[in-house]
Structure formats: structure tokens, C-alpha cells
Amino acid sequence: MTTPAIWDAVVVGGGPAGLFAAWRLAQGGARVALVEAGGGMRASLCPRVSARMRGQQVRPAEKFRLQCNRCDCLTGLGGAAFHFDTNLGYVRGLSRSKIEQDSSGAVRAYSGLERTLGDFDRAAAEVARVYELMAEFGLPPAGTHIEAAGGTAGTGFAAADEAVSQAITVDDALTMVDALLLKAEANGLHLRTGCRVEDVDRQDGVWSLRLSDGTQFRSRSVVMAVGKLGLDWIRPLLQRHGIAHDPARRVDVGVRLEMPQEVAAPLTASCHNPKFTFLNDGGEPVRTFCVCDGGRIMQYSFLDTVILDGQHCLTTPTKRTNFGIVTTVDVPAGADGTEHALGFARRVNQAGGGLPVVQPLVEMLGRERLTERPSSSLIYAADVDLAAAMGPERVADIAGMVHRLEALAPGLIGPRTVVAAPVVEKLYPAIELSPDMESSAAGLYFTGDCSSKIIGVTYGAATGLVAAESILRD
Incomplete structure (x- = not known):
């Protein structure tokens, strides 16, 4: 494809938030690039997972011993979330699973995504949309790996949430990510893997991103989706651009x-x-x-x-x-x-x-x-x-x-x-974001874990979709 002089959006990070943001932007006709520091999903899988997928047998007695001193399989397309079997969260509807006590001593329940997007119904609709898209991309229907929820809440708890959730294997995740990227690239997504964004600057209302291979992208909007591991990179970025934020409380x-x-x-x-x-x-x-x-x-x-x-x-x-x-x-x-x-x-x-x-x-x-x-x-x-x-x-x-x-x-x-x-x-600084995930710096969005608001696969994907919709409206 011909590289545009100015992109409509550049997405930084290929985890759930970044993938869904990039897909939606491409589907909406935006000129969008996705930059991921790691490689393709298969190239960055855990060696134990890769061995299993090749059909190699591992004796039960060896399963615990075959682990690295430090896991380094947390980058690459799919992000940390999809490099191992995981759990997606709620299937039958969003619930207010968290509680807090206010200054008067009253206890209230809430959902992190509800607060992030400003409205419970909106948050619930976005989670439902994520599940619909995942099914479209090949995720097995809900119920494949789950059982019906019961009521085992014990005494002494202020809250007990046993909402039905859905598990997803690496095999299923690979199918889903492949399908998402295939559709996104068919709609014009430019994918750049094995390449880090080393600097982000802004001139005359356009964002400039310098990549580790020496190339430079200029874009009207940037979607940050770098996950927890991007903390040491995001903190100085917030300071350098004067982005409104407070220390995590x-x-x-x-x-x-x-x-x-x-x-x-x-x-x-x-x-x-x-x-x-x-x-x-x-x-x-x-x-x-x-x-x-x-x-x-x-x-x-x-x-x-x-x-x-x-x-x-x-x-x-x-x-x-x-x-x-x-x-x-x-x-x-x-x-x-x-x-x-x-x-x-x-x-x-x-x-x-x-x-x-x-x-x-x-x-x-x-x-x-x-x-x-x-x-x-x-x-x-x-x-x-x-x-x-x-x-x-x-x-x-x-x-x-x-x-x-x-x-x-x-x-x-x-x-x-x-x-x-x-x-x-949840140790990111508290970044001031709009309900569309936009920071105080116009055109700069923070999604997923690096938003400082939420964690998790479905919540991350939902914030990526919300940011993409906002960019497409502008």
C-alpha cells in the first residue's frame, strides 16, 4: 500500500485494546497503522505452549519444571492476554462486581468499565459488542468451556459475584486474532511488528511517532494500547506533553x-x-x-x-x-x-x-x-x-x-x-480521560491497561472500540 503523508490514526500496541481499535478504524475507512513492539502471535508464544501445539507430549511430572525463570512471552500480537489460555469475563451481561466505602461509610457497588465510559448501559452494550465480534472472528459460542452459575456466596462477604464467564484457549485466540487481522488488513490496515515507538511528539496539531527502525509516522490521532509493561514509557510521556493526570490514589x-x-x-x-x-x-x-x-x-x-x-x-x-x-x-x-x-x-x-x-x-x-x-x-x-x-x-x-x-x-x-x-x-497514574478515552491532549487516546481505569480482555477491547468510534466521528 502507499504510505500516506499523514495517517488518520496510529495504534501503539497489539493487545486486545489495540487490535479491536485498529480493526474498527480500518473497517470505518480510516488510514490506520498498528505498531507492535513484539512479533506475530505465533512467534512470541511460550515455548511450552508451542511444544504442545506441535503435538509434543510433556509428562505430567515435568509440567511444573518446564517454566522459565522469568516469563518473556508478554509482547507480540495478542498481548499478554492471549499468549496463554485465559478467561474473558462476563457472558450474560455486565455486573457491578466491585465495591467501595464512601466517606459516610456507605457501601456501593460499581463496574470499572461503567465509570470509565460514564454510563452502565453504555458499558454493558460495549461488552456485549465485544463478545459478538469475537464470535464473528471465530471464538466458540459461550458455554463451550463454562458451566451454569450457582449461588455459593458465603457469609462474611460484603459482595459475592458468580457471574458466568467464558474461557478461551490459545488455539481459539489464534483463530480469532488471525481473522480480525485478516479483515482489518483487507480494509487497509498497515501492520508493523517487531518495531517500537521510541518517541511521540506533536507539531501543528499532528502527532509524530519515531519508530525504532528509523521511520517516522505522522498522524492526526494516536491510540495508546501498550498494556501494563508500558508504564516506564507512558509516565515520561505524560509529563513531557503536560497531559492531565494525578498520582494513582x-x-x-x-x-x-x-x-x-x-x-x-x-x-x-x-x-x-x-x-x-x-x-x-x-x-x-x-x-x-x-x-x-x-x-x-x-x-x-x-x-x-x-x-x-x-x-x-x-x-x-x-x-x-x-x-x-x-x-x-x-x-x-x-x-x-x-x-x-x-x-x-x-x-x-x-x-x-x-x-x-x-x-x-x-x-x-x-x-x-x-x-x-x-x-x-x-x-x-x-x-x-x-x-x-x-x-x-x-x-x-x-x-x-x-x-x-x-x-x-x-x-x-x-x-x-x-x-x-x-x-x-492498577498502578498507572490516574490519567484524565473523556468517556471516549481521549486525554487532555487532543487526538491522544489511552486504552486498556494503560488507561489507568480498567484491566482485562473484554474491558480492554471495549475501550479500544470506543476510542476508534470517537476518531471516526471527528
Whole structure:
């Protein structure tokens, strides 16, 4: 294709937000380029996933051992979300799964996407649209990997969300991403992979992007969709262009809990990804998230720290279940939430000698010292005192959660359950955005994780669509 002197839009990042934004812009007739620092989706898959897709057999005893010291399969088309089996979120409708306590002590439920887009009905419609498009691109109909939701909400929780969600395998994701890109390129999308955007400037109302291969794109609009790993790149960009933002006032910090699959079975029997929340003594929400039934814990480098996440091993399940337990911390006045969250991760890493930490739950709770150490799917980790690194407030939050969950899953507080840390989420500066995801700098949009508003596949895709619609209207 002939490269235009000025593009209508350049999308930076090929995860869910970037892919759906680029597709919609191309479909709408915009001259659009998608720039992705990594390679094609197949080229950047985890070696374990690639081996499985080639038909290579891995003995069950080797499954945990075949993992890298640090996962580096988080870039490339599809983004971190689609490089492993994952969970998409709600199928039957958007729900207000989060809660908060206001200054008067009243508790209210909300959806992060609802707040981002300014209206619940609009947010629900965008999520429904994402599912419709995913089905159009080849995602199996909802119900292929899920069961009907039940009502297992336990006592002691301020909120319990067991909305039906849909899982998606890497195989399905590949089919979907291929179909999306095929249609987008047929409509004129210019795809550039293996190339980083190194600088963004603005002159005479036009954005100028300098790429790592020395080329330069000029565009009327730019859609940022760089994900969590783009934090160190986005922060100076906000400062350099005077984009309206504030330090993060709330961040999620915590751990992942891992136990034998049969112990967690009562929690996942009616819903693959239940979300339970209570308020701690300070009124901060403590919640479960990202339940990986039959999954494993993975680690990756993040700035100067190492943090953890969970993997849904749908095609090669393990005999363990893990999920996050995080507190939405109200950052002390005058503090920067980003640095507050990174400080939490650094303290844990320091305690682990540069590694994440795994400790038996009963030891962290101070109940007993085990002579036989329970195993974990996280191989490269230190076995040290996690309570000292996290501090008494976070230990109290975890204790409050597991004691409530014990009523639903007896045996959860047992010798085979481990706590792994650190986990940090939502640590971007709070960027001021319109309901269409546009920043205070006209024509510059922030979507997905880097919007500072939401995380997740369907939410990210929805924000990409919203930004694209706004550009097409201008």
C-alpha cells in the first residue's frame, strides 16, 4: 500500500485494546497503522505452549519444571492476554462486581468499565459488542468451556459475584486474532511488528511517532494500547506533553493463593471465576480475582521488580488452583500510588533475594512451622518470612479472606496451601480521560491497561472500540 503523508490514526500496541481499535478504524475507512513492539502471535508464544501445539507430549511430572525463570512471552500480537489460555469475563451481561466505602461509610457497588465510559448501559452494550465480534472472528459460542452459575456466596462477604464467564484457549485466540487481522488488513490496515515507538511528539496539531527502525509516522490521532509493561514509557510521556493526570490514589497489592485442586473445588464448582469481597477495618476492599482452576503461577520482570500472575492451563491442566487476593489500598496523602505499589513489590523481592516469595499459608498466619515444605507451581521462588515483608495490614487482609473462604472450602487453611507474592495491579497514574478515552491532549487516546481505569480482555477491547468510534466521528 502507499504510505500516506499523514495517517488518520496510529495504534501503539497489539493487545486486545489495540487490535479491536485498529480493526474498527480500518473497517470505518480510516488510514490506520498498528505498531507492535513484539512479533506475530505465533512467534512470541511460550515455548511450552508451542511444544504442545506441535503435538509434543510433556509428562505430567515435568509440567511444573518446564517454566522459565522469568516469563518473556508478554509482547507480540495478542498481548499478554492471549499468549496463554485465559478467561474473558462476563457472558450474560455486565455486573457491578466491585465495591467501595464512601466517606459516610456507605457501601456501593460499581463496574470499572461503567465509570470509565460514564454510563452502565453504555458499558454493558460495549461488552456485549465485544463478545459478538469475537464470535464473528471465530471464538466458540459461550458455554463451550463454562458451566451454569450457582449461588455459593458465603457469609462474611460484603459482595459475592458468580457471574458466568467464558474461557478461551490459545488455539481459539489464534483463530480469532488471525481473522480480525485478516479483515482489518483487507480494509487497509498497515501492520508493523517487531518495531517500537521510541518517541511521540506533536507539531501543528499532528502527532509524530519515531519508530525504532528509523521511520517516522505522522498522524492526526494516536491510540495508546501498550498494556501494563508500558508504564516506564507512558509516565515520561505524560509529563513531557503536560497531559492531565494525578498520582494513582488507589492501587491493588497482594498475593496469589495456591492449593490442591480438590481443596478449591467447592469455590469453582458453580463458577469458574468467583469474586468475593469484604471490607477491612480501614474500609478498603479485599477481594479475590483471576481464579485459575487447574492452572499455575507465573512470574515476570516489571521495571526493577518481579511480580506474579496466574495462568489458566485449560489445554494442559495441572492439579492445582490458584487465585489472587488483593487489597485496593488507599494510598497515604501526598504519596504516589505507583511508587507505593512498586515499593510493596520491592520489599517482597528484597526479602526473597531478588526472587518472589512462596510460604506455606499456615506459617504466614503464625499457626505452625512445617517440617515438610509444600510444593508450588512457582519453582523459582524463595521460601522466607512473607509476613515481615508485606506488613501486618496485608497479612490481616489475607487472614480475613482465607478464614471466610474456609467456610466455603474446608481444608483451604491447610499444610498444602501456599501464599505467593508480590502481586500488584492498577498502578498507572490516574490519567484524565473523556468517556471516549481521549486525554487532555487532543487526538491522544489511552486504552486498556494503560488507561489507568480498567484491566482485562473484554474491558480492554471495549475501550479500544470506543476510542476508534470517537476518531471516526471527528
